[in-house]
Structures are given as C-alpha cells and as structure tokens.
Amino acid sequence: MASSSSSSSSSSSSSIGSPTRIRKLIAAQRDPLLAMEIHSVASSLLSDHHLAALPSLILKLARHRRFSLSFSLLRRLPSPSPSLLSSLSSVFSSLARPDLLLLLLPILRPPLPPKHLHRLLRSLSSHPSSLPAALSLLRSSPPDSHSHSILIHAFSRCGRISLAYSLFNRVFTLGLTPDLQAYRSLMQALCRKSQVSTASDLLEDMLNKGFVPDALTYSSLLNSLCRKKRLREAYKLLCRMKVRGCNPDIVHYNTIILGFCREGRPFDACKVLDDMPENGCLPNLVSYTTLVNGLCAGGFVERAMEFLEVMVGKGLVPHFSVFHGLVKGFCNVGKVEEACRVLEEMLKLGVVPHVDTWVMVLVRVCCDDDGEMLKQTSSWFLKIVDEEEWRRRTKLVHLGTGLVHFN
Known part of the structure; x- marks a missing residue:
C-alpha cells in the first residue's frame, strides 16, 4: 500500500x-x-x-x-529575505504607493545588509510622506555614511534644510565622513534657499576634506552668487575652479557673462568671453547672444555690432531678439541707416523679423522732418523685399503703398 x-x-x-x-x-x-x-x-x-x-x-x-x-x-x-523586501520596496516606490512601503517596515528583521538597507531607504525617501519612517529606520540601523547621504539628499530636495544639516552633522558625531553626494545635495539646497555664504563655507570644507566638487556643484554656487550680485566672488570662484580640479565649462562661463550683463557691466562680460579660448572653452550662441543683448541694453550698440559680425563670421545664426536689440539700440541714438543695415543682414541670414522690429524702423523713417530719410529708405525697403516675400516674412502687407501714404 x-x-x-x-x-x-x-x-x-x-x-x-x-x-x-x-x-x-x-x-x-x-x-x-x-x-x-x-x-x-x-x-x-x-x-x-x-x-x-x-x-x-x-x-x-x-x-x-x-x-x-x-x-x-x-x-x-x-522569514522573508532582505532581498525580497528591498525588491518589494522598489516596486511600491515605482508605483507611488508609500502606504504599502510602510506596511513592509514591521516585517523587517534588522540589521539589514547595507545594500538592501540603502535600497529600502531610497524607496521610502522618494515620497515625502514616508520620510519620517525612513528617518526612523536609519536611526535603528548600524551607522553608515551612505545611508545618511540618501536621507540628506531627500530632505534637501524637499527644502527641509535644517533636518538635512542635522543628519550631515550626525555623520561627524558617529565618527564617519559625509560622501560627495551629501555635500552636493546640501550645497544645492542652500543655494536654492539663497544661503550663499553657508554654501561657500561648505564648499571650502568639502575641498579641505579632499573632495573634488563636480561641475553641477560649481554651477549652483556660481548662479547663486550672481543672483546675489556677488560678482567679484563669482568671478574669483570661476578662476579657481581649474586649480581645484574642475575645468570650467560653457555653462559656468555663460552664467558669469549673464551675471555681469544683468548688472549693467557688459565690458566685464566681454573680458570673460575673451578669456574663454585660452582656457579651452569656446563661446557659443548663448554666450554671444547674452553679451550682445547686454551691450545693447547699456547703449553700446557699436560694440554689440562688432560681436554680431563675429557671430555671423563663425557661422552662428543669431536669434531674432539679438537683431531686434541692435535695431532698437541704433534707432534710440538716431542711427536709422545702421538699423536698416542690421535689418538687411537679418533678412540675408533668413531670420524672420518681428513686426515690432519693422515698425520701430518705419516710425523713425516716417517721422523724419524733411522727408529725406523716407526717400532714401523707401527704395531700399522695396529693393530687399518684394511684395510676396514681405507677406510671407512679416504679415505686414503692401509696404510700398504704406510708405506712399506717409509721404
């Protein structure tokens, strides 16, 4: 049987x-x-x-x-394995279900292996509502620098800088050293909150500990310094980057150029742009656009025109706003013929002028007291753009007829 x-x-x-x-x-x-x-x-x-x-x-x-x-x-x-629990935590996190993540915590049997602890902390910290549970899990686990770094990043991302700083200091209390991610996350959060001085001090501490900040870390600090109008410090930081192991890239240079132009210091921005090739970084379309607009805003249209010619010579096609700024600048100082030449160059490059750009020139031409300017430019307008091209490019129709009426 x-x-x-x-x-x-x-x-x-x-x-x-x-x-x-x-x-x-x-x-x-x-x-x-x-x-x-x-x-x-x-x-x-x-x-x-x-x-x-x-x-x-x-x-x-x-x-x-x-x-x-x-x-x-x-x-x-x-006895569910740590591997299974950490895999489940990743699934629940990807499905945006922090409530289910919290149901896993009573099942855990600490201490978890570091790999699975980190995975679970990342899942919990990806949802603000489960951050307290993540913090509780961290405090009940063996000291680990990377675990703290995960939560420092999470609290920094949420703008809870006091908690992030508390965890940062706790790392030192435990006899550990914060990793690069912890420094970077905290610095970026401080910059977002405009706490630039504290962020600068943190950068110095980071360098003293032997860390090499990455390009993104420097970008955040440079941008914050420029927004705070601390341009001298920003430029000094830019100059020191290469010595400290991080070569400035186009984003860093463009940030400084924009900072100087915003503060009405376009010639300082010119100096930054001139220094770029020596440091292995060539200006791009954004660099020139920012600088030309800054020069035009300051009334230095002749110098701006020189940079426009450099741009075109390098094969860069400026945005229509660059031409608009130059036309406006020349019109404001009464140099209508130069404004017309800018407009002509614009059309040659295939850039469509804005209606306001045309109107700006036409108003100056048509308001000329003796009508001499109108006679000179009316034939020029009709020469560079025939009626069909005019319709296609500007939506303003029958330019010739309009000029005759003004006459």
Missing part, C-alpha cells in the same frame, strides 16, 4: 515537472492570477515547492497591483 502511494506521488511529480521547472513556468506567466493558480496546483503535489516559488510570485503580483494577494503570500513566509 505504501509502495502504491509512493508510486502515485512519484507519478504526479514527474507529470508536472521538477520544482525548478515549476518556478520557471510561474515566472514566464504574464497573467499573475494564472501564475498563482499554477503555484497552488504545484504546492498540493510538491511539498518542497511551496516556499521556494513564493518570492517570485509575490513580486509578480505586486508588479501587477495585486497587493492584497501579494501581502497574503508574504505573510506565509516564516
């Missing part, structure tokens, strides 16, 4: 396959409910299969949002 029972069990096992084969079959199913049905049938026939296939089935159900079934199976495991 026993032999018959054993034979029947063996026959059932061979008919459905080995536990390994069953696990592969479950993993291959797209339908999680079908996978669960296969698991149930296999469990009734193979006692050694029951627990082995549960982790992959739990994850499959969770990924398909079958959360109640997933947790039901999770409770059957006598």
Whole structure:
C-alpha cells in the first residue's frame, strides 16, 4: 500500500515537472492570477515547492497591483529575505504607493545588509510622506555614511534644510565622513534657499576634506552668487575652479557673462568671453547672444555690432531678439541707416523679423522732418523685399503703398 502511494506521488511529480521547472513556468506567466493558480496546483503535489516559488510570485503580483494577494503570500513566509523586501520596496516606490512601503517596515528583521538597507531607504525617501519612517529606520540601523547621504539628499530636495544639516552633522558625531553626494545635495539646497555664504563655507570644507566638487556643484554656487550680485566672488570662484580640479565649462562661463550683463557691466562680460579660448572653452550662441543683448541694453550698440559680425563670421545664426536689440539700440541714438543695415543682414541670414522690429524702423523713417530719410529708405525697403516675400516674412502687407501714404 505504501509502495502504491509512493508510486502515485512519484507519478504526479514527474507529470508536472521538477520544482525548478515549476518556478520557471510561474515566472514566464504574464497573467499573475494564472501564475498563482499554477503555484497552488504545484504546492498540493510538491511539498518542497511551496516556499521556494513564493518570492517570485509575490513580486509578480505586486508588479501587477495585486497587493492584497501579494501581502497574503508574504505573510506565509516564516522569514522573508532582505532581498525580497528591498525588491518589494522598489516596486511600491515605482508605483507611488508609500502606504504599502510602510506596511513592509514591521516585517523587517534588522540589521539589514547595507545594500538592501540603502535600497529600502531610497524607496521610502522618494515620497515625502514616508520620510519620517525612513528617518526612523536609519536611526535603528548600524551607522553608515551612505545611508545618511540618501536621507540628506531627500530632505534637501524637499527644502527641509535644517533636518538635512542635522543628519550631515550626525555623520561627524558617529565618527564617519559625509560622501560627495551629501555635500552636493546640501550645497544645492542652500543655494536654492539663497544661503550663499553657508554654501561657500561648505564648499571650502568639502575641498579641505579632499573632495573634488563636480561641475553641477560649481554651477549652483556660481548662479547663486550672481543672483546675489556677488560678482567679484563669482568671478574669483570661476578662476579657481581649474586649480581645484574642475575645468570650467560653457555653462559656468555663460552664467558669469549673464551675471555681469544683468548688472549693467557688459565690458566685464566681454573680458570673460575673451578669456574663454585660452582656457579651452569656446563661446557659443548663448554666450554671444547674452553679451550682445547686454551691450545693447547699456547703449553700446557699436560694440554689440562688432560681436554680431563675429557671430555671423563663425557661422552662428543669431536669434531674432539679438537683431531686434541692435535695431532698437541704433534707432534710440538716431542711427536709422545702421538699423536698416542690421535689418538687411537679418533678412540675408533668413531670420524672420518681428513686426515690432519693422515698425520701430518705419516710425523713425516716417517721422523724419524733411522727408529725406523716407526717400532714401523707401527704395531700399522695396529693393530687399518684394511684395510676396514681405507677406510671407512679416504679415505686414503692401509696404510700398504704406510708405506712399506717409509721404
């Protein structure tokens, strides 16, 4: 009789396959409910299969949002592995379900291996509502610099700088050293809050600890210094970057150029642009555009025109706003002919003038007391743009007729 029972069990096992084969079959199913049905049938026939296939089935159900079934199976495991729990945390985080992340915490059996602890902390800290739970988990875990860095980044991102700074100082209290990410996250948060002096002090501390700040860290600080009108410090920082192991790139230079132009110091911006090639960084379209607009705003249109010619000579096609600024600048100082030449250059490059650009020139031309300017420019307008081209480019129709009416 026993032999018959054993034979029947063996026959059932061979008919459905080995536990390994069953696990592969479950993993291959797209339908999680079908996978669960296969698991149930296999469990009734193979006692050694029951627990082995549960982790992959739990994850499959969770990924398909079958959360109640997933947790039901999770409770059957006598001791869920840290790997399974951290994988589940990633699934719940990607699905934006911090409430489910919190349900995992009572199941944890600390201490978790560092890799799984970091993964779980990242999942928890990606949602502001679960940050307190992440902080509690951190404090109950063995001291670890990277764990602190994860939460420093999370609190900095949320603008909770006091908590981020508290964790930063806790790293030193524990006899550890903050990593590069911790410094960078805290510095960027300080810059966003306009706490530039504290961010500068943090940069010095970072350098003294032997860290080499990356380009993004310098960009944040340079931008904040410029916005605070601390241009001398910003320029000094730019000059020191190369010595400190980070070559300034086009973003850093353009930030300083914009800062000087905003403060009405375009000639200081010119000096920065002139220094760029010596430092292995060539000005781009943004560099020239910012500088030309800054010069025009200051009334230095002749100098701005020189830079426009440099741009065109390098094959760069300026934005229509650059031409508009030059036209406006020349018109403001009464140099209408120069404004017309800018307009002509604009059309040659295939840049469509704004209606306001045309109007600006026409108003000056038509308001000329003796009408001499009108006579000179009316033929010029009709020469460079025929009626069809005029319709296509500016939406203003019948220029010739309009000029005649003004005359």
